[in-house]
Amino acid sequence: MEEKMGRRERKKMLSRQAILDAAVVVFSKKGFREASIADIMNGADLGTGTFYNYFQSKEELLVQLLGRLVKEVNTQVRDLQAEERPSCEILYKACMLMAKFLDENRYVMPLFLAAADHSGVPENVAEHKTVPTPGFKPLFEKILKEGQDKGEVRKDVPAELITEMFHSIYQATAFSKLEISFQENVAMKMKLLLDGIKA
Incomplete structure:
Protein backbone atom coordinates (compact mmCIF):
# COMPACT_ATOMS: atom_id res chain seq x y z
CA MET A 1 0.00 0.00 0.00
CA GLU A 2 2.84 2.42 0.93
CA GLU A 3 4.63 1.66 -2.35
CA LYS A 4 1.39 2.30 -4.28
CA MET A 5 0.88 5.62 -2.45
CA GLY A 6 4.51 6.52 -3.16
CA ARG A 7 3.99 5.90 -6.89
CA ARG A 8 0.77 7.91 -6.90
CA GLU A 9 2.42 10.82 -5.09
CA ARG A 10 5.36 10.70 -7.50
CA LYS A 11 2.98 10.78 -10.46
CA LYS A 12 1.14 13.77 -8.98
CA MET A 13 4.43 15.56 -8.37
CA LEU A 14 5.59 14.91 -11.96
CA SER A 15 2.25 16.10 -13.38
CA ARG A 16 2.40 19.29 -11.32
CA GLN A 17 5.97 19.91 -12.46
CA ALA A 18 4.95 19.29 -16.10
CA ILE A 19 2.21 21.92 -15.79
CA LEU A 20 4.62 24.47 -14.27
CA ASP A 21 7.24 23.80 -16.97
CA ALA A 22 4.65 24.04 -19.75
CA ALA A 23 3.33 27.30 -18.30
CA VAL A 24 6.81 28.85 -18.49
CA VAL A 25 6.99 28.00 -22.21
CA VAL A 26 3.43 29.11 -23.02
CA PHE A 27 3.61 32.34 -20.97
CA SER A 28 6.94 33.19 -22.62
CA LYS A 29 5.51 32.68 -26.14
CA LYS A 30 2.03 34.14 -25.73
CA GLY A 31 2.23 36.32 -22.64
CA PHE A 32 0.21 35.80 -19.48
CA ARG A 33 -3.09 37.27 -20.69
CA GLU A 34 -3.18 35.50 -24.07
CA ALA A 35 -2.15 32.09 -22.74
CA SER A 36 -5.03 29.74 -22.01
CA ILE A 37 -5.24 26.85 -19.59
CA ALA A 38 -5.82 24.58 -22.62
CA ASP A 39 -2.53 25.83 -24.15
CA ILE A 40 -0.68 25.05 -20.93
CA MET A 41 -2.21 21.59 -20.55
CA ASN A 42 -1.49 20.74 -24.21
CA GLY A 43 2.13 21.66 -23.51
CA ALA A 44 2.12 19.44 -20.42
CA ASP A 45 0.49 16.62 -22.44
CA LEU A 46 -2.33 16.37 -19.88
CA GLY A 47 -6.10 16.81 -20.10
CA THR A 48 -7.42 20.33 -19.53
CA GLY A 49 -9.60 19.23 -16.60
CA THR A 50 -6.53 17.87 -14.82
CA PHE A 51 -5.33 21.45 -14.35
CA TYR A 52 -7.85 22.01 -11.55
CA ASN A 53 -6.46 19.09 -9.55
CA TYR A 54 -3.35 21.21 -9.01
CA PHE A 55 -4.28 24.90 -9.41
CA GLN A 56 -7.45 26.94 -8.96
CA SER A 57 -6.62 29.41 -11.72
CA LYS A 58 -4.00 30.63 -14.17
Missing part, protein backbone atom coordinates in the same frame (compact mmCIF):
# COMPACT_ATOMS: atom_id res chain seq x y z
CA GLU A 59 -3.23 33.41 -11.68
CA GLU A 60 -2.45 30.92 -8.92
CA LEU A 61 -0.12 29.13 -11.34
CA LEU A 62 1.74 32.41 -11.96
CA VAL A 63 2.11 32.92 -8.22
CA GLN A 64 3.60 29.41 -7.94
CA LEU A 65 6.09 30.19 -10.71
CA LEU A 66 7.14 33.34 -8.87
CA GLY A 67 7.58 31.20 -5.78
CA ARG A 68 10.49 29.50 -7.58
CA LEU A 69 12.28 32.85 -7.79
CA VAL A 70 11.64 33.58 -4.12
CA LYS A 71 13.16 30.21 -3.15
CA GLU A 72 16.20 30.67 -5.41
CA VAL A 73 16.97 34.13 -4.07
CA ASN A 74 16.42 33.12 -0.44
CA THR A 75 18.71 30.09 -0.86
CA GLN A 76 21.45 32.20 -2.43
CA VAL A 77 21.13 34.86 0.28
CA ARG A 78 21.37 32.22 3.05
CA ASP A 79 24.47 30.69 1.41
CA LEU A 80 26.17 34.08 1.12
CA GLN A 81 25.26 35.00 4.70
CA ALA A 82 26.71 31.67 5.90
CA GLU A 83 29.97 32.64 4.14
CA GLU A 84 29.78 35.99 5.98
CA ARG A 85 29.94 37.97 2.73
CA PRO A 86 29.53 41.77 2.88
CA SER A 87 25.92 43.02 2.73
CA CYS A 88 26.46 44.92 -0.52
CA GLU A 89 27.78 41.78 -2.24
CA ILE A 90 24.76 39.80 -1.02
CA LEU A 91 22.38 42.48 -2.31
CA TYR A 92 24.13 42.65 -5.68
CA LYS A 93 24.04 38.88 -6.23
CA ALA A 94 20.39 38.59 -5.14
CA CYS A 95 19.36 41.51 -7.36
CA MET A 96 21.21 40.09 -10.37
CA LEU A 97 19.56 36.70 -9.87
CA MET A 98 16.20 38.50 -9.99
CA ALA A 99 17.31 40.45 -13.09
CA LYS A 100 18.22 37.20 -14.87
CA PHE A 101 14.86 35.63 -13.95
CA LEU A 102 12.89 38.70 -15.07
CA ASP A 103 14.88 38.94 -18.30
CA GLU A 104 14.20 35.29 -19.15
CA ASN A 105 10.54 35.41 -18.03
CA ARG A 106 9.20 38.76 -19.21
CA TYR A 107 5.59 37.74 -18.54
CA VAL A 108 6.39 38.08 -14.81
CA MET A 109 7.38 41.75 -15.10
CA PRO A 110 3.88 43.31 -14.63
CA LEU A 111 3.33 41.37 -11.40
CA PHE A 112 6.83 42.17 -10.17
CA LEU A 113 6.49 45.90 -10.88
CA ALA A 114 3.05 46.04 -9.26
CA ALA A 115 4.27 44.37 -6.07
CA ALA A 116 4.18 47.51 -3.94
CA ASP A 117 0.49 48.27 -4.31
CA HIS A 118 -0.87 45.41 -6.46
CA SER A 119 -1.94 47.85 -9.20
CA GLY A 120 -1.75 46.21 -12.59
CA VAL A 121 -1.57 42.73 -11.07
CA PRO A 122 -3.42 40.15 -13.20
CA GLU A 123 -6.98 39.59 -12.01
CA ASN A 124 -7.33 37.52 -8.85
CA VAL A 125 -3.57 37.46 -8.11
CA ALA A 126 -3.88 40.22 -5.51
CA GLU A 127 -6.42 38.02 -3.69
CA HIS A 128 -3.72 35.42 -2.99
CA LYS A 129 -2.25 35.83 0.45
CA THR A 130 1.16 34.69 -0.77
CA VAL A 131 2.00 36.90 -3.74
CA PRO A 132 5.74 36.32 -3.61
CA THR A 133 7.12 39.53 -5.04
CA PRO A 134 6.45 41.76 -2.01
CA GLY A 135 8.48 39.21 -0.03
CA PHE A 136 11.62 40.66 -1.60
CA LYS A 137 11.21 44.03 0.03
CA PRO A 138 11.45 42.69 3.61
CA LEU A 139 14.38 40.51 2.52
CA PHE A 140 16.32 43.47 1.08
CA GLU A 141 15.40 45.64 4.05
CA LYS A 142 16.72 42.97 6.44
CA ILE A 143 20.03 42.69 4.53
CA LEU A 144 20.38 46.49 4.50
CA LYS A 145 19.65 46.81 8.25
CA GLU A 146 22.19 44.08 8.99
CA GLY A 147 24.67 45.97 6.80
CA GLN A 148 23.94 49.16 8.75
CA ASP A 149 24.46 47.32 12.05
CA LYS A 150 27.82 46.01 10.81
CA GLY A 151 28.88 49.46 9.61
CA GLU A 152 28.91 48.35 5.94
CA VAL A 153 25.93 50.46 4.83
CA ARG A 154 25.23 54.14 5.45
CA LYS A 155 23.02 54.80 8.48
CA ASP A 156 21.98 58.33 7.50
CA VAL A 157 19.47 56.95 4.96
CA PRO A 158 16.62 54.68 6.16
CA ALA A 159 16.88 51.07 4.97
CA GLU A 160 13.24 51.30 3.82
CA LEU A 161 14.10 54.13 1.41
CA ILE A 162 17.09 52.25 -0.03
CA THR A 163 14.87 49.17 -0.45
CA GLU A 164 12.42 51.21 -2.54
CA MET A 165 15.31 52.37 -4.71
CA PHE A 166 16.39 48.77 -5.35
CA HIS A 167 12.88 47.82 -6.43
CA SER A 168 12.60 50.87 -8.71
CA ILE A 169 15.73 49.83 -10.66
CA TYR A 170 13.76 47.05 -12.36
CA GLN A 171 10.97 49.44 -13.34
CA ALA A 172 13.44 51.98 -14.76
CA THR A 173 15.22 49.24 -16.69
CA ALA A 174 11.96 47.75 -18.04
CA PHE A 175 11.17 51.11 -19.69
CA SER A 176 14.74 51.96 -20.70
CA LYS A 177 15.44 52.85 -24.34
CA LEU A 178 19.21 52.36 -24.00
CA GLU A 179 20.91 49.97 -26.41
CA ILE A 180 22.16 47.62 -23.69
CA SER A 181 20.74 44.35 -22.42
CA PHE A 182 18.28 44.25 -19.53
CA GLN A 183 20.73 42.46 -17.22
CA GLU A 184 23.64 44.78 -18.09
CA ASN A 185 21.38 47.79 -17.51
CA VAL A 186 20.34 46.48 -14.07
CA ALA A 187 23.99 45.69 -13.20
CA MET A 188 25.16 49.23 -14.03
CA LYS A 189 22.35 50.86 -12.05
CA MET A 190 22.91 48.43 -9.15
CA LYS A 191 26.62 49.27 -8.95
CA LEU A 192 25.89 53.01 -8.87
CA LEU A 193 23.34 52.52 -6.08
CA LEU A 194 25.64 50.25 -4.07
CA ASP A 195 28.53 52.72 -4.38
CA GLY A 196 26.20 55.38 -2.98
CA ILE A 197 25.06 53.41 0.07
CA LYS A 198 28.39 51.94 1.19
CA ALA A 199 29.57 53.31 4.52
Whole structure:
Protein backbone atom coordinates (compact mmCIF):
# COMPACT_ATOMS: atom_id res chain seq x y z
CA MET A 1 0.00 0.00 0.00
CA GLU A 2 2.84 2.42 0.93
CA GLU A 3 4.63 1.66 -2.35
CA LYS A 4 1.39 2.30 -4.28
CA MET A 5 0.88 5.62 -2.45
CA GLY A 6 4.51 6.52 -3.16
CA ARG A 7 3.99 5.90 -6.89
CA ARG A 8 0.77 7.91 -6.90
CA GLU A 9 2.42 10.82 -5.09
CA ARG A 10 5.36 10.70 -7.50
CA LYS A 11 2.98 10.78 -10.46
CA LYS A 12 1.14 13.77 -8.98
CA MET A 13 4.43 15.56 -8.37
CA LEU A 14 5.59 14.91 -11.96
CA SER A 15 2.25 16.10 -13.38
CA ARG A 16 2.40 19.29 -11.32
CA GLN A 17 5.97 19.91 -12.46
CA ALA A 18 4.95 19.29 -16.10
CA ILE A 19 2.21 21.92 -15.79
CA LEU A 20 4.62 24.47 -14.27
CA ASP A 21 7.24 23.80 -16.97
CA ALA A 22 4.65 24.04 -19.75
CA ALA A 23 3.33 27.30 -18.30
CA VAL A 24 6.81 28.85 -18.49
CA VAL A 25 6.99 28.00 -22.21
CA VAL A 26 3.43 29.11 -23.02
CA PHE A 27 3.61 32.34 -20.97
CA SER A 28 6.94 33.19 -22.62
CA LYS A 29 5.51 32.68 -26.14
CA LYS A 30 2.03 34.14 -25.73
CA GLY A 31 2.23 36.32 -22.64
CA PHE A 32 0.21 35.80 -19.48
CA ARG A 33 -3.09 37.27 -20.69
CA GLU A 34 -3.18 35.50 -24.07
CA ALA A 35 -2.15 32.09 -22.74
CA SER A 36 -5.03 29.74 -22.01
CA ILE A 37 -5.24 26.85 -19.59
CA ALA A 38 -5.82 24.58 -22.62
CA ASP A 39 -2.53 25.83 -24.15
CA ILE A 40 -0.68 25.05 -20.93
CA MET A 41 -2.21 21.59 -20.55
CA ASN A 42 -1.49 20.74 -24.21
CA GLY A 43 2.13 21.66 -23.51
CA ALA A 44 2.12 19.44 -20.42
CA ASP A 45 0.49 16.62 -22.44
CA LEU A 46 -2.33 16.37 -19.88
CA GLY A 47 -6.10 16.81 -20.10
CA THR A 48 -7.42 20.33 -19.53
CA GLY A 49 -9.60 19.23 -16.60
CA THR A 50 -6.53 17.87 -14.82
CA PHE A 51 -5.33 21.45 -14.35
CA TYR A 52 -7.85 22.01 -11.55
CA ASN A 53 -6.46 19.09 -9.55
CA TYR A 54 -3.35 21.21 -9.01
CA PHE A 55 -4.28 24.90 -9.41
CA GLN A 56 -7.45 26.94 -8.96
CA SER A 57 -6.62 29.41 -11.72
CA LYS A 58 -4.00 30.63 -14.17
CA GLU A 59 -3.23 33.41 -11.68
CA GLU A 60 -2.45 30.92 -8.92
CA LEU A 61 -0.12 29.13 -11.34
CA LEU A 62 1.74 32.41 -11.96
CA VAL A 63 2.11 32.92 -8.22
CA GLN A 64 3.60 29.41 -7.94
CA LEU A 65 6.09 30.19 -10.71
CA LEU A 66 7.14 33.34 -8.87
CA GLY A 67 7.58 31.20 -5.78
CA ARG A 68 10.49 29.50 -7.58
CA LEU A 69 12.28 32.85 -7.79
CA VAL A 70 11.64 33.58 -4.12
CA LYS A 71 13.16 30.21 -3.15
CA GLU A 72 16.20 30.67 -5.41
CA VAL A 73 16.97 34.13 -4.07
CA ASN A 74 16.42 33.12 -0.44
CA THR A 75 18.71 30.09 -0.86
CA GLN A 76 21.45 32.20 -2.43
CA VAL A 77 21.13 34.86 0.28
CA ARG A 78 21.37 32.22 3.05
CA ASP A 79 24.47 30.69 1.41
CA LEU A 80 26.17 34.08 1.12
CA GLN A 81 25.26 35.00 4.70
CA ALA A 82 26.71 31.67 5.90
CA GLU A 83 29.97 32.64 4.14
CA GLU A 84 29.78 35.99 5.98
CA ARG A 85 29.94 37.97 2.73
CA PRO A 86 29.53 41.77 2.88
CA SER A 87 25.92 43.02 2.73
CA CYS A 88 26.46 44.92 -0.52
CA GLU A 89 27.78 41.78 -2.24
CA ILE A 90 24.76 39.80 -1.02
CA LEU A 91 22.38 42.48 -2.31
CA TYR A 92 24.13 42.65 -5.68
CA LYS A 93 24.04 38.88 -6.23
CA ALA A 94 20.39 38.59 -5.14
CA CYS A 95 19.36 41.51 -7.36
CA MET A 96 21.21 40.09 -10.37
CA LEU A 97 19.56 36.70 -9.87
CA MET A 98 16.20 38.50 -9.99
CA ALA A 99 17.31 40.45 -13.09
CA LYS A 100 18.22 37.20 -14.87
CA PHE A 101 14.86 35.63 -13.95
CA LEU A 102 12.89 38.70 -15.07
CA ASP A 103 14.88 38.94 -18.30
CA GLU A 104 14.20 35.29 -19.15
CA ASN A 105 10.54 35.41 -18.03
CA ARG A 106 9.20 38.76 -19.21
CA TYR A 107 5.59 37.74 -18.54
CA VAL A 108 6.39 38.08 -14.81
CA MET A 109 7.38 41.75 -15.10
CA PRO A 110 3.88 43.31 -14.63
CA LEU A 111 3.33 41.37 -11.40
CA PHE A 112 6.83 42.17 -10.17
CA LEU A 113 6.49 45.90 -10.88
CA ALA A 114 3.05 46.04 -9.26
CA ALA A 115 4.27 44.37 -6.07
CA ALA A 116 4.18 47.51 -3.94
CA ASP A 117 0.49 48.27 -4.31
CA HIS A 118 -0.87 45.41 -6.46
CA SER A 119 -1.94 47.85 -9.20
CA GLY A 120 -1.75 46.21 -12.59
CA VAL A 121 -1.57 42.73 -11.07
CA PRO A 122 -3.42 40.15 -13.20
CA GLU A 123 -6.98 39.59 -12.01
CA ASN A 124 -7.33 37.52 -8.85
CA VAL A 125 -3.57 37.46 -8.11
CA ALA A 126 -3.88 40.22 -5.51
CA GLU A 127 -6.42 38.02 -3.69
CA HIS A 128 -3.72 35.42 -2.99
CA LYS A 129 -2.25 35.83 0.45
CA THR A 130 1.16 34.69 -0.77
CA VAL A 131 2.00 36.90 -3.74
CA PRO A 132 5.74 36.32 -3.61
CA THR A 133 7.12 39.53 -5.04
CA PRO A 134 6.45 41.76 -2.01
CA GLY A 135 8.48 39.21 -0.03
CA PHE A 136 11.62 40.66 -1.60
CA LYS A 137 11.21 44.03 0.03
CA PRO A 138 11.45 42.69 3.61
CA LEU A 139 14.38 40.51 2.52
CA PHE A 140 16.32 43.47 1.08
CA GLU A 141 15.40 45.64 4.05
CA LYS A 142 16.72 42.97 6.44
CA ILE A 143 20.03 42.69 4.53
CA LEU A 144 20.38 46.49 4.50
CA LYS A 145 19.65 46.81 8.25
CA GLU A 146 22.19 44.08 8.99
CA GLY A 147 24.67 45.97 6.80
CA GLN A 148 23.94 49.16 8.75
CA ASP A 149 24.46 47.32 12.05
CA LYS A 150 27.82 46.01 10.81
CA GLY A 151 28.88 49.46 9.61
CA GLU A 152 28.91 48.35 5.94
CA VAL A 153 25.93 50.46 4.83
CA ARG A 154 25.23 54.14 5.45
CA LYS A 155 23.02 54.80 8.48
CA ASP A 156 21.98 58.33 7.50
CA VAL A 157 19.47 56.95 4.96
CA PRO A 158 16.62 54.68 6.16
CA ALA A 159 16.88 51.07 4.97
CA GLU A 160 13.24 51.30 3.82
CA LEU A 161 14.10 54.13 1.41
CA ILE A 162 17.09 52.25 -0.03
CA THR A 163 14.87 49.17 -0.45
CA GLU A 164 12.42 51.21 -2.54
CA MET A 165 15.31 52.37 -4.71
CA PHE A 166 16.39 48.77 -5.35
CA HIS A 167 12.88 47.82 -6.43
CA SER A 168 12.60 50.87 -8.71
CA ILE A 169 15.73 49.83 -10.66
CA TYR A 170 13.76 47.05 -12.36
CA GLN A 171 10.97 49.44 -13.34
CA ALA A 172 13.44 51.98 -14.76
CA THR A 173 15.22 49.24 -16.69
CA ALA A 174 11.96 47.75 -18.04
CA PHE A 175 11.17 51.11 -19.69
CA SER A 176 14.74 51.96 -20.70
CA LYS A 177 15.44 52.85 -24.34
CA LEU A 178 19.21 52.36 -24.00
CA GLU A 179 20.91 49.97 -26.41
CA ILE A 180 22.16 47.62 -23.69
CA SER A 181 20.74 44.35 -22.42
CA PHE A 182 18.28 44.25 -19.53
CA GLN A 183 20.73 42.46 -17.22
CA GLU A 184 23.64 44.78 -18.09
CA ASN A 185 21.38 47.79 -17.51
CA VAL A 186 20.34 46.48 -14.07
CA ALA A 187 23.99 45.69 -13.20
CA MET A 188 25.16 49.23 -14.03
CA LYS A 189 22.35 50.86 -12.05
CA MET A 190 22.91 48.43 -9.15
CA LYS A 191 26.62 49.27 -8.95
CA LEU A 192 25.89 53.01 -8.87
CA LEU A 193 23.34 52.52 -6.08
CA LEU A 194 25.64 50.25 -4.07
CA ASP A 195 28.53 52.72 -4.38
CA GLY A 196 26.20 55.38 -2.98
CA ILE A 197 25.06 53.41 0.07
CA LYS A 198 28.39 51.94 1.19
CA ALA A 199 29.57 53.31 4.52
